Structures are given as C-alpha cells and as structure tokens.
Amino acid sequence: MSDKVDIGLLEEKSSWLLHPRFFPSKIGGKPAWLDLESIPHPKELTCKQCEEPMIMICQVYAPYEESDDCFHRTIFIFICKNGSCCSLNSSNNLVILRCQLPRENKFYSFEPYKDNENEKFPMDQWPKLCELCGLRAPSHCSKCKKTYYCSRKHQVLDWQKGHKELCQSLQAGNILNNYFTVTEAGKSILYKEWELIVDEEDDEPAATVDINQEMEILNNMIKEKKAGTLSEVSESELEEYTSRGIPEDKVFKKFNKRISRHPDQVLRYERGGRPLWITGNTENIEMNIDKCEYCNGERQFEFQIMPQLLNFINVGLDFNSVDWGVLVVYTCKASCNGGPVYKKEIIIKQDLTN
Template sequence: MAETHEVTLIGVCDGAIGDGKRYPLLYLTNKVGGLPDVLPVISWQYPSCVLCNGILAHVVQVYCPLEASLYHRTLHLLACPNPQCSSKSESWKVLRSQCLESEIKPSPELSPSPHSPGTEAPIAATDWCDGADDWGMEDEEESACLSDTTQTQVKTTEANLEPVMRTAELDVSGRLRDLCLGEREAIQLDIPTFSPFYVSVVEETDLVEPADLHHAQNLLKEYERREGVAVAELGTCDGGGDEKYEKTRARHGDAVFSRFMKKISLCPVQILRYCWNGSPLYISEPPSNMAQMVPVCARCGSSRTFELQLMPALVSLLRSKDCRSEMAGEFGTVLVYTCRNSCWTWGSTSPVEELIFIQQDPDQKLFK
C-alpha cells in the first residue's frame, strides 16, 4: 500500500444559490451562508452571541463524513454578524451533527428494508480522504483555481449525482415545505442571513497556476516591496525549507504571515481549507500555549484534532442577503477543532458544540 499522507482540500466559491428548484438544498450540500440544512433527525435552535446577545448567522455548511464511520456528518459554522463581535472567538460557534442512514426515513416505495435501525448500513456516507472530488458539485461555473482535469471530475460527479438527487426528490417534498417554513420563521424572528453560495473543492496538490493570477502576483510584489523580503525565498511550508525560512524574516518580523501568503498564492480566492487531523495554516504567530487552549472533548474526554479553517477571501462574500449594510464578517482565519473520536449517541437530536479559534488578519488590506 502507498504511504498515507495529509490531503488538504481547498474550497472555492462556485456560484450563487438560487431558489433550490434545480437541486434541493439538503445536508449533503456544501455552502456559504443561507439557512442551515440540518440532518433530518436534528432539532435546530439558533444560538446567540455571548457578547451582544444577537442571533448568530449561518456562515458555512460542510458535509464531512469520516473514514470507516457509519454516520452522515455535518459541520455548521455560525458567527455574530455584528462587526464589533465577528473577529472574536466568543462570537462564533461550530456545531457537529450526525445520524445513521437508517435514521433517515426512506420512501416506502423506494427501499423497504427488513433491517433494524441499529444494524442497517449507510448508503452514501462519503469519505473525505478517498472521495474528495465528491465535495461541492452543484454549479457548472468554472473556477479559476481548478485544473482542467479537476473540472472534468467535478462535472462527472455532478452527472453521477443527478440520479441520486432525483431519487431524493421523491421523498423530499415534505422537507421542502419545512424549508419554506424555516425561511418564513427566519424572517419573522429576524434571523440574520448571509447571501448563499455553493462551495466547490479541489485537492491542493492539483492546483495549477492559472493565467489570471495577475492581481495576486501584484499583491505579493507589493508585499515584498513594502516589507523588504522576497516571498519566493521564504522556503516551503513542508518543513524542508524551515531553516532558510526562519533566516529570511520580513521587516516587521512576521514570518508566519509571510508563510501564509506564500501557501495561498496559487489560489488566493480559496475560502476554506479542510484537512482532518492535519495542521492549520496560521496567519499570525499562535499563542505559545496553543496546545492548552484546545481542551479535550467534554463529552468523551478524547483529544480534539484540527479539521478545517476559513480563509480571508471568504470575508468579502459575507454580505447580508437582504442588503443590511451593518451585517458583515471580519476575521483573518477561523480554525476549527473537533473530537478525534467524533463521539455521538445514537438517537441524539441535538448538535454537539466543538471548538473554534479566531486569528485576526494582521494586514487586512492585502485581501481587498
């Protein structure tokens, strides 16, 4: 067998979400903004900001089942849309929801099963490592960061998904009615809502330098000129160039930020990085006691592991769905740590809160 290695998945915006008529919005959809599409067994309640007591807005929905797990698994990230709160970790929440395929009531005419809920195997839980290209395929718009091969894989996956979606539509009318009720409820309760976008994905190793990175290159050149350092000489992020990297410090001493800029330079429009049990890409020097700041899971006592992070390019997409100018999101990067065991009690209807950590952007103007 080939030696296992970390696989980092890069998420990019892949077009605005319409009215949901072409593709029903389910928990399988990876998206930015909108209302959360929760697993059918989950009872959803909007959390509030601990600083201003305002209702948190839904930021990102990620469908992310784990290898060898029988559970569907979804993460929802929420944040306070108040500009004074959104850059603080206390004003964010990440909620993990899970359920077995057998807990999702099938349509009787489609797949009657004699198995009991505790023994029926899941049908479509996708492994993030082996099934990376199945993440986010709804929109046909080409992304500037995708190679031709990856675009073909995404379109092929979309074609393969259509029969599944047509099957789901046979038993989805009730959920669509629930969705409409949710939208009305959101309006009545004045729930803040960011404009929704689909998310597409590519493995970071598949990124190729597109022809339209002129703007990104100009940003890097400006950064090099202002800080008196050549980003290209800062070494790699894989450890091989660490010594050279440490010797080539930016004028303001922020080598971590320089490394961050180099790492995202091939795809500066990336809005999300996913690597379960991987290493986060810090935008600034993390606290020296970072390990102590990531406590064990309060439910099972196991350690937490890094799973994903939101990137600065997402900030420009977080705008109010109804054009309320005071609603915005501000951050450098948002780091998410989850229970290594992804512990869950069968039959549970409440999401599990995981850990979120915000790093502010040390130089926000580079991303404008």
C-alpha cells in the same frame, strides 16, 4: 503525515440543489440541516453578547468513511453579524456544531437522490423553522399562523419587508409557504449562498512566488481591509506594512505563499493535519484545545475558513461588519456519538494583528 490538503472554492448554484437531501457543503443561505428533527433551539444560537440570533456562515459535509455512525457528517458554523460583538482573536461571536448520521436513518433514503427539482421530500417531520434565518422557530405570526420565527426581531423585520402583504394571501390559503424560499427580509440578513466545492490543493508551482506578487496580495488585503481586524491597526503600523515591505512575520509570509496556489480559496481541509496560521502568535493555542465534552477524547484540527470568504458573502466594508483572519476548527477525533444531536466543537479566530 502527508501534506495533502483539500481546498474549498465557491460556485453559484440553484438553491434547490443545496437541499439537505443532497448533503451540500455550502456558504450562506439557510442551514441545510442534517438531522431534521433535533434541530437546535435558538437559545443555543443566540449571541451571548447582544442576544441576537446568529446567522449560518457555512456548512461543511465531511463524512468519516471508516465509521458507520458518520456516513453522513456535517459541521455548521454560525456567527453573530453584529460587528461590535467581533473582537480581536476571540471566537465569542461564533458557534460551531457537528451532526452525523448512519447511512440507514429515518430522514434520507439509503441510495443517493437524483437531481430532480420536483422530487417530493417529506417535511412534515421537521420542526417549525424561522422564515428568515432557518433556525428553530418557537413563535409564529398570530394572524396567518403559517409563518414561523426564531425571534421577535426576525418577525418584526419580516413584517416590515413584505410579510404584511403576504400574510393575507396566506390567511386566505392561496399560497403555501416553502422553507427554501428566501424572502426579502431573509435576503437582508442571510449571507449570500454559494456551493462550496472541495478538491485537492495543487502542488507547489515550479517557480517560487516572487516578492512583488506577495506584496500585491498583502497590499490588496490591507486596502480592502479584508485580512483580520485591520480597522484596529494603527496608522503607523499600516505605514510600516506598506512602506517597509513584508512585515517580519514569517508565518504571514508562509501563509501568503501557500494561498497563492489558489488565491480564491475559502476553506482548507486537512483532518488531523496542521492549520495554516495567518500570523505567528499561535503559542499555546493547540495546547489549550479542550477535550471533547461528550467523550472526553482528544480533539484535532479539521479545517479552517480563510479570510477570502469575506469577499464573497457581501459582508461590506462598514465598521460594523464581522471580520477574521482565519477561523480554525477543531473537532472530536473520534467524532463520537454521545451528547446532543448537534454537538458543540471548537473554533479559534485568529486575526492578522495581535
């Protein structure tokens, strides 16, 4: 198997260019849903622990060139923002969904769209979506009847952060609501939006990474508490990391060496390849990857989200924020078509400590 990996880096981009018709890979913001009709019900994207709506963290556009059914194909990852639902080496606070469409479909034109901000794109077939987070919205503001919400929590938050004033203009019919406008309340709950640019990883640099550079990366990660759930590392362990040098974790060493080619990478994509684990405690993980629940076929590694992403999405350093070492995604090898339009896949959260 070749060792060619694609790397995802972030770029700022105007929201309109991340519209579903451009099939974006992106971080944060509202989901740019692929199938615009069978959008999942908020019940499927409610945290099982705290029962709050989950927020989209990223979507990766990853078609299968060889399959007509997967001419368009997007993987979505949702997370519960509540830090207390985030536990070590557990992906209970995450949901991952796969959606795919043939080139000829009822939502999008056969030919690619032009970069035209004002091009009309029909939204009348869309179900109502939450003003704040973009999930499906079963309820609406009873006053203006023009603003929709996934949950009472988001309705109350929107009212407090500006809908109270906006509601009257909406009632008078002076303005129209636009799904892609992010309101103040939306900004307070959504992750910062970025385009995810995916490109080939550089070859290994000729000079091997020196140990000091590795130490610096490690120390920075520890200082910023951005490498797995470091808040749960004991003082003495931290001392050991910093005073004695690189811990006896060859996997972590390899991890650091490999990411030093692109220190800002937030994604590694290698369909059918091998994940780059952050630490050595991976025994039995791959053996426990369940078969696809829709076709009973095997799943394979597709991509992973890197801890660097935490630096870009304003997660914050407070103790109640989410955290991860790596998020490793396994999907149906055949990318089957059965089951619901948005199909569940598997995500594994590995933290730096175990």
